[in-house]
Amino acid sequence: MTERFVMLAPLALPLLILLPLAWAALAFVLGAGRGSRLAIAAAAVQLVLAFALAAAVMDGGPLHHAAGGWGAPLGIDLVADGLAAAMLLLTQAVALPLFIFARGYFHQDGAHPDAAGHHFWPLAGFLVAGMNALYLSEDIFNLYVTLELVGLAAVGLVASGGGAAQTAAALRYLFAALLGSGAYLLGVALLYGAFGSVSMVTLTPLIASASASAGAEAAEVALIAALLMVAGLLMKSALFPFHFWLPPAHGGAPAPVSALLSALVVKASIYLVLRLWLGPLAPLLTPLAWLPTLLGAAAILWGSWQAIHAERLKLLVAYSTVAQLGYLFLALPLVGVGSTGASASAIVTLQALAHGLAKAAMFAAAGIIIHATGRDRVDDVAGIAERLPLTLFTFALAGVSLMGLPPSGGFLAKWLLIDLAMARGHWPLAAVILAGGLLAAIYIFRVLRLAFLNLPEAMIEAEHHKARVVPRSAEWMAFALAAASVLLGLFGGLPLLQLVDGVGAGTP
Amino acid sequence: MSSALLYAIAGVLLFAAGAAGVVMLDHLLRRVLAFNIMGSGACLVLVGLAQRSGIPDPVPQAMVLTGIVVAVAATGLALALIRRLHAQTGRVDGKGEEGRDKGETVAGLTLPVPQAVAGQGRDD
Amino acid sequence: MSAAFAFDLLLVTLLLLAALRALTTPRLGQSLLAFVVFGLLMALAWVRLDAPDIALAEAAVGAGLSGVLLFDAWRALCGEPADEAPTAERMR
Amino acid sequence: MKRLAVLTAAAAFAALLIGALLDLPAATLDLRPLLAEAMPVSGVAHPVTAVLLNTRGYDTLLEIAVLLVALLGVVVASARADVTGDPGRTLAPPVATSADPMVSALARLVTPLAVIFAIYVLWAGAHRPGGAFQAAAILAAALVLLHFARIVPACAAPSRGLRIAAVAGFAIFLAIAALPLAGGALLQYPPAAAGLLILAIESGLTVSLALVLAGLFLLLADDPGGRR
Numbered sequence: 021m022t023e024r025f026v027m028l029a030p031l032a033l034p035l036l037i038l039l040p041l042a043w044a045a046l047a048f049v050l051g052a053g054r055g056s057r058l059a060i061a062a063a064a065v066q067l068v069l070a071f072a073l074a075a076a077v078m079d080g081g082p083l084h085h086a087a088g089g090w091g092a093p094l095g096i097d098l099v100a101d102g103l104a105a106a107m108l109l110l111t112q113a114v115a116l117p118l119f120i121f122a123r124g125y126f127h128q129d130g131a132h133p134d135a136a137g138h139h140f141w142p143l144a145g146f147l148v149a150g151m152n153a154l155y156l157s158e159d160i161f162n163l164y165v166t167l168e169l170v171g172l173a174a175v176g177l178v179a180s181g182g183g184a185a186q187t188a189a190a191l192r193y194l195f196a197a198l199l200g201s202g203a204y205l206l207g208v209a210l211l212y213g214a215f216g217s218v219s220m221v222t223l224t225p226l227i228a229s230a231s232a233s234a235g236a237e238a239a240e241v242a243l244i245a246a247l248l249m250v251a252g253l254l255m256k257s258a259l260f261p262f263h264f265w266l267p268p269a270h271g272g273a274p275a276p277v278s279a280l281l282s283a284l285v286v287k288a289s290i291y292l293v294l295r296l297w298l299g300p301l302a303p304l305l306t307p308l309a310w311l312p313t314l315l316g317a318a319a320i321l322w323g324s325w326q327a328i329h330a331e332r333l334k335l336l337v338a339y340s341t342v343a344q345l346g347y348l349f350l351a352l353p354l355v356g357v358g359s360t361g362a363s364a365s366a367i368v369t370l371q372a373l374a375h376g377l378a379k380a381a382m383f384a385a386a387g388i389i390i391h392a393t394g395r396d397r398v399d400d401v402a403g404i405a406e407r408l409p410l411t412l413f414t415f416a417l418a419g420v421s422l423m424g425l426p427p428s429g430g431f432l433a434k435w436l437l438i439d440l441a442m443a444r445g446h447w448p449l450a451a452v453i454l455a456g457g458l459l460a461a462i463y464i465f466r467v468l469r470l471a472f473l474n475l476p477e478a479m480i481e482a483e484h485h486k487a488r489v490v491p492r493s494a495e496w497m498a499f500a501l502a503a504a505s506v507l508l509g510l511f512g513g514l515p516l517l518q519l520v521d522g523v524g525a526g527t528p
Numbered sequence: 529m530s531s532a533l534l535y536a537i538a539g540v541l542l543f544a545a546g547a548a549g550v551v552m553l554d555h556l557l558r559r560v561l562a563f564n565i566m567g568s569g570a571c572l573v574l575v576g577l578a579q580r581s582g583i584p585d586p587v588p589q590a591m592v593l594t595g596i597v598v599a600v601a602a603t604g605l606a607l608a609l610i611r612r613l614h615a616q617t618g619r620v621d622g623k624g625e626e627g628r629d630k631g632e633t634v635a636g637l638t639l640p641v642p643q644a645v646a647g648q649g650r651d652d
Numbered sequence: 653m654s655a656a657f658a659f660d661l662l663l664v665t666l667l668l669l670a671a672l673r674a675l676t677t678p679r680l681g682q683s684l685l686a687f688v689v690f691g692l693l694m695a696l697a698w699v700r701l702d703a704p705d706i707a708l709a710e711a712a713v714g715a716g717l718s719g720v721l722l723f724d725a726w727r728a729l730c731g732e733p734a735d736e737a738p739t740a741e742r743m744r
Numbered sequence: 745m746k747r748l749a750v751l752t753a754a755a756a757f758a759a760l761l762i763g764a765l766l767d768l769p770a771a772t773l774d775l776r777p778l779l780a781e782a783m784p785v786s787g788v789a790h791p792v793t794a795v796l797l798n799t800r801g802y803d804t805l806l807e808i809a810v811l812l813v814a815l816l817g818v819v820v821a822s823a824r825a826d827v828t829g830d831p832g833r834t835l836a837p838p839v840a841t842s843a844d845p846m847v848s849a850l851a852r853l854v855t856p857l858a859v860i861f862a863i864y865v866l867w868a869g870a871h872r873p874g875g876a877f878q879a880a881a882i883l884a885a886a887l888v889l890l891h892f893a894r895i896v897p898a899c900a901a902p903s904r905g906l907r908i909a910a911v912a913g914f915a916i917f918l919a920i921a922a923l924p925l926a927g928g929a930l931l932q933y934p935p936a937a938a939g940l941l942i943l944a945i946e947s948g949l950t951v952s953l954a955l956v957l958a959g960l961f962l963l964l965a966d967d968p969g970g971r972r
Contacts, residue, residue, distance in 0.1 A: 038922050042915075049911050087925075088933075089928055146809055146813045154888075162800075165806045168598045168601075169601070169813060179612070179821055188613055191610065192611055199547065199566075209573040210573065217775070230772075238769060536765060537664075548750050548754040552747055557722065557726060564692065578771070586795050587776075587800070590800060592703070593706060593792070593796060600718060600957070604738040624684070704873035725964065
């Protein structure tokens with residue numbers, strides 16, 4: 021079994037990109053509302069491929085694939101290291117249950133799919149293809165194209181909600197994304213002008229030697245380029261104070277879309293920030309590591325505060341995303357390993373996975389609740405515990421991971437992060453992490469407390485009457501995501517840390 | 529100064545003007561123009577800097593062709609969304625966004641509870 | 653300064669002026685017109701940069717198709733171009 | 745106040761960057777000799793086409809995906825607000841007004857010329873400036889002209905046939921990209937067949953790109969939902 025996995029692995033790099041492109045195109049041809057079964061089957065294959073890739077990377081170190089057979093710097097290289105393999109695994113592991121959820125969510129009436137789901141399948145296919153391509157590419161111009169693919173597909177999905185609010189949110193998102201990728205592109209242009217390459221592997225030593233030699237003009241241009249690229253990506257990552265576009269886009273889209281965007285899409289640009297910051301741009305940016313960290317801390321506090329005061333359920337979940345993304349930036353000044361032997365990037369990856377699974381579950385659960393009540397007010401959650409016990413349990417489980425309670429993946433990530441921060445003497449970071457957990461507890465218990473309220477019998481009867489029932493399969497998929505986020509802390513955490521840190525990887 | 533460097537410098541100015549326009553302008557069509565000008569600026573920097581020696585470099589030229597296609601794609605999508613927003617609200621500017629975080633006001637108009645119920649509003 | 657460089661300097665100046673006009677002129681119709689001119693000047697700049705492929709694409713797409721898209725959108729948003737004045741005021 | 749801050753920031757940024765660019769030394773690496781070495785096995789004689797469809801063909805593959813995504817987004821945005829779960833509705837009601845006879849005549853005259861010119865530009869791309877994208881842009885322009893002549897109607901949503909045609913070029917590209925995986929890397933053409941494969945990709949792309957580019961316009965031209 022394992023051997024067959026490893027044999028499959030080198031092909032997994034191109035296939036994880038080609039397969040979703042192919043089924044997205046096919047779903048487009050099939051037409052409005054069609055293609056859900058195709059997408060689910062393909063997502064299952066992709067999940068197997070991602071597992072094979074992760075197993076192979078764990079055993080034998082990073083895998084390479086030279087597109088066109090040229091190799092960098094003339095061609096474009098695909099590289100899967102531990103970090104990329106972990107993110108690919110997250111993407112497929114969230115996509116498969118979410119697709120099954122979306123099928124139930126959009127197709128409740130049987131033959132006639134919901135208008136909001138008409139173009140979900142091809143757009144979701146292109147979105148997944150773009151993210152997979154982003155995680156695998158090591159060519160900064162190719163990454164620009166993948167960023168645009170992800171960005172435009174995400175905007176299309178937000179707009180598919182159909183209402184005026186969604187259109188406005190999609191436009192706001194589009195302009196933020198275009199501004200971000202424009203800044204990134206100018207950075208790429210400057211790096212190409214200064215060094216003559218767009219391959220990260222080729223650029224890394226060139227940038228290092230330029231910034232080492234004092235007074236080199238190339239280093240000055242490279243610094244401006246690095247700042248442009250990172251600023252552009254932070255805009256796309258919705259790091260405070262660039263988060264303005266996220267709550268309306270994630271809070272307004274149909275639930276399966278919100279879940280995809282909050283769990284996966286924002287992670288893609290954050291992954292790229294980390295990859296560049298810890299890779300080729302490290303010599304230029306290391307002195308500035310405190311800046312994103314400061315913004316991350318602000319994001320945790322501000323996002324949680326807004327979530328506590330949100331009036332709409334999905335807006336609450338969206339602001340929770342703003343807060344949880346902040347954690348991913350805390351680790352930048354903590355490069356190196358803590359007392360547990362896990363590196364900062366491994367811990368961040370664990371947090372990204374835990375949040376991805378939990379947030380997908382939470383948006384899915386919120387979608388089911390809103391379907392049942394017909395309204396998106398936090399106050400309308402009242403009494404839901406009796407009607408949707410499984411979904412409420414899902415919401416609570418996802419909340420456990422977001423708050424960072426043991427034994428969840430969120431707990432493991434936050435605990436390791438605190439340990440690392442204390443080992444470096446950065447105790448304010450530890451304090452922010454603890455405060456973030458407490459604030460998360462407030463907004464999550466605010467929902468749970470209401471859900472357990474006892475409504476008068478007559479009201480329950482009336483609510484039942486207008487309830488729109490989401491298929492059981494959708495409820496179970498949301499639960500599976502939440503359970504996975506919790507189980508990640510018990511079983512998945514250590515192998516994941518090893519995967520990212522390359523522990524146990526033999527020399528290739 | 530070589531001609532190519534001159535174009536690269538013009539590219540920087542165009543980028544700065546375009547970026548400022550995307551941030552500052554109210555009318556959404558103007559923002560689309562600004563975004564296109566910003567993209568053209570980045571493309572000029574890409575080719576201009578690479579060809580400072582005066583010899584054409586096909587690699588950035590091919591990248592710019594890719595960039596132009598992406599820009600057209602983004603322009604088409606932006607215009608479609610702007611027209612939809614106009615059809616739905618009658619507005620074509622990005623004003624009144626402050627209240628939008630609450631999800632109730634969009635483009636200065638008060639809307640019914642957004643169709644977060646995935647377009648289900650019609651039969652509620 | 654050679655004649656070629658003088659021409660480049662002139663072209664760059666016109667390019668910047670067209671861009672500024674497209675961004676700042678109060679009337680949207682003129683702004684779109686300036687943008688199409690900007691696209692054509694860009695095509696000329698690509699020729700000067702020995703990039704005829706880009707020049708062709710820019711002329712066809714940057715100035716042509718984008719221009720048509722924008723003018724069509726403008727017509728749809730603001731009614732017929734004739735009653736531009738009242739809407740154009742709101743544009744600012 | 746905000747305007748002043750943004751303008752100052754933009755001006756300061758431009759001044760800083762231009763200052764840095766003025767004494768930027770020549771790039772450390774030069775890809776031109778590398779590309780020149782690769783040209784004999786690239787399958788084409790024009791370097792830009794070689795980069796676009798061979799050495800960096802993977803970029804182009806994703807770029808076509810971006811265009812398709814934009815088309816999908818436009819389809820989403822032009823769906824009528826009152827759209828019901830009826831995926832069968834395709835064409836918009838025919839346009840009532842008749843076209844300017846001059847425009848009609850012009851369109852009938854120009855279209856065949858545009859097709860011939862597009863084929864030339866496509867074929868020329870192997871040796872000199874030109875190629876699939878430029879040819880597609882010319883065809884798209886012809887389609888838009890035909891729309892103004894009321895010969896091609898605007899669509900609310902593309903029909904099945906149009907969707908197949910719009911995706912066909914991408915599908916051919918995808919298949920040719922995937923085939924070499926049996927023995928090599930993504931998009932690694934055998935040098936002997938490279939020229940032919942690139943021509944096949946470009947021919948498919950020309951038709952599909954023309955439809956997608958024209959689609960961006962024709963879907964938009966059908967005013968979504970009308971003006972309320």
